[in-house]
Amino acid sequence: MSEPGRAGPAEQGRRDAVEQVSAVRPFLLTEGRVVDGEQALPMETQLVATPEALAQLEEPHLAFERRAIIETCRVPVSLAELAARLKLHLNVVRVLVGDLHTRQLLTVHVPRAAGGSDLDILRRVIDGLRAIHTSGGPGHD
Amino acid sequence: MASAQYTRQAGPAMTEATPTATAIRPPQPVKMVISGGFGVGKTTAIGAVSEIEPLTTEAAITEVAAGVDDTSLTPRKTTTTVAMDFGCLTLDPTLKLYIFGTPGQDRFGFMWKDVTAGALGALVVVDSRRLDECFPAVDYFEREGTPFAIAVNAFDGVLSHSLPAVRSALDVAPEVPVVAFDARSADSVRESLIVVLEHALMRARGY
Ligand SMILES: Nc1nc2c(ncn2[C@@H]2O[C@H](COP(=O)(O)OP(=O)(O)OP(=O)(O)O)[C@@H](O)[C@H]2O)c(=O)[nH]1
Ligand SMILES: [Mg+2]
Numbered sequence: 001m002s003e004p005g006r007a008g009p010a011e012q013g014r015r016d017a018v019e020q021v022s023a024v025r026p027f028l029l030t031e032g033r034v035v036d037g038e039q040a041l042p043m044e045t046q047l048v049a050t051p052e053a054l055a056q057l058e059e060p061h062l063a064f065e066r067r068a069i070i071e072t073c074r075v076p077v078s079l080a081e082l083a084a085r086l087k088l089h090l091n092v093v094r095v096l097v098g099d100l101h102t103r104q105l106l107t108v109h110v111p112r113a114a115g116g117s118d119l120d121i122l123r124r125v126i127d128g129l130r131a132i133h134t135s136g137g138p139g140h141d
Numbered sequence: 142m143a144s145a146q147y148t149r150q151a152g153p154a155m156t157e158a159t160p161t162a163t164a165i166r167p168p169q170p171v172k173m174v175i176s177g178g179f180g181v182g183k184t185t186a187i188g189a190v191s192e193i194e195p196l197t198t199e200a201a202i203t204e205v206a207a208g209v210d211d212t213s214l215t216p217r218k219t220t221t222t223v224a225m226d227f228g229c230l231t232l233d234p235t236l237k238l239y240i241f242g243t244p245g246q247d248r249f250g251f252m253w254k255d256v257t258a259g260a261l262g263a264l265v266v267v268d269s270r271r272l273d274e275c276f277p278a279v280d281y282f283e284r285e286g287t288p289f290a291i292a293v294n295a296f297d298g299v300l301s302h303s304l305p306a307v308r309s310a311l312d313v314a315p316e317v318p319v320v321a322f323d324a325r326s327a328d329s330v331r332e333s334l335i336v337v338l339e340h341a342l343m344r345a346r347g348y
Binding site: 040042048080081083084085089109124125126128131132 | 151171197198200222226233
């Protein structure tokens with residue numbers, strides 16, 4: 001997904017922004033707000049930066065952590081993946097994502113609750129896993 | 142929270158829509174859970190099937206201690222960090238499977254809710270030498286009604302107990318699959334996940 005090997009100047013700036021994030025204290029970022037666990041966004045929620053957000057990357061005032069989120073969400077990314085890549089706690093990311101969504105900088109695709117009773121999805125996942133199995137691949141050992 | 146105004150993914154519309162330059166359509170995410178006791182091979186299994194290096198997500202948990210802080214007379218709070226690892230598999234451009242590992246500690250049960258909510262099913266990994274360690278996971282999925290299967294990790298290819306012996310020791314319902322697996326093998330883990338899903342399919346059809 002990401003390509004850690006390559007580091008052009010733009011790429012490096014982006015990485016600096018990402019690295020800065022983990023140094024910021026969670027409470028400063030979220031102003032002490034907490035997220036209710038019951039209503040929290042599922043961890044597999046897909047996030048995508050809006051064109052407006054990508055345009056704002058040119059602007060210097062954008063806070064580091066917001067910039068890092070937008071950078072990471074150029075391509076669809078799950079909430080869990082975003083938290084892991086930015087080394088931020090899950091609930092901190094939930095709050096930041098909520099803020100960016102309110103400012104229309106991020107589209108937030110909440111997965112429809114599939115669960116273990118959605119026949120169509122279950123069949124598609126089984127078929128998908130079987131297809132990987134039969135085609136073989138680099139994962140074999 | 143403002144979650145009501147988030148885009149909730151539609152059913153068929155989601156998969157039929159054509160991506161456009163202005164609106165990137167993410168895949169529909171689905172998830173499965175790999176659970177079990179301490180050191181049974183959960184992370185190894187996730188790493189074996191995932192298309193990315195397993196990532197770790199951390200969540201802070203605030204526990205309010207029973208006593209009070211001497212100076213401020215406010216309840217003492219301690220913050221613990223729980224790490225959950227996960228991987229993913231793109232099944233097709235419109236469907237992505239996330240595989241989450243549950244944090245080992247029993248007392249973080251409510252974190253499990255976060256991990257397991259909406260999961261298609263769970264694989265409970267068991268070390269046949271330490272069967273009892275999977276009880277919290279088995280209890281949890283039975284209680285939540287999450288379809289699950291037991292995967293007995295044959296460390297070094299040898300099972301300490303036969304599968305029927307494991308089944309009777311765990312006392313799971315007769316329809317719960319119990320399979321042997323190797324957490325290091327992508328094929329083996331994928332096959333075990335398919336066993337979970339087929340079990341879920343049977344249940345969903347009402348068998
Ligand atoms: N020989 C052998 N070793 C294994 C197998 N599965 C896991 N291991 C080893 O067992 C140890 C624990 O595996 P992990 O995958 O970290 O287990 P875990 O369930 O994620 O552990 P915790 O997250 O600490 O609860 C590691 O050193 C693995 O390399 C297996 O099938 N065979
Ligand atoms: Mg682990």
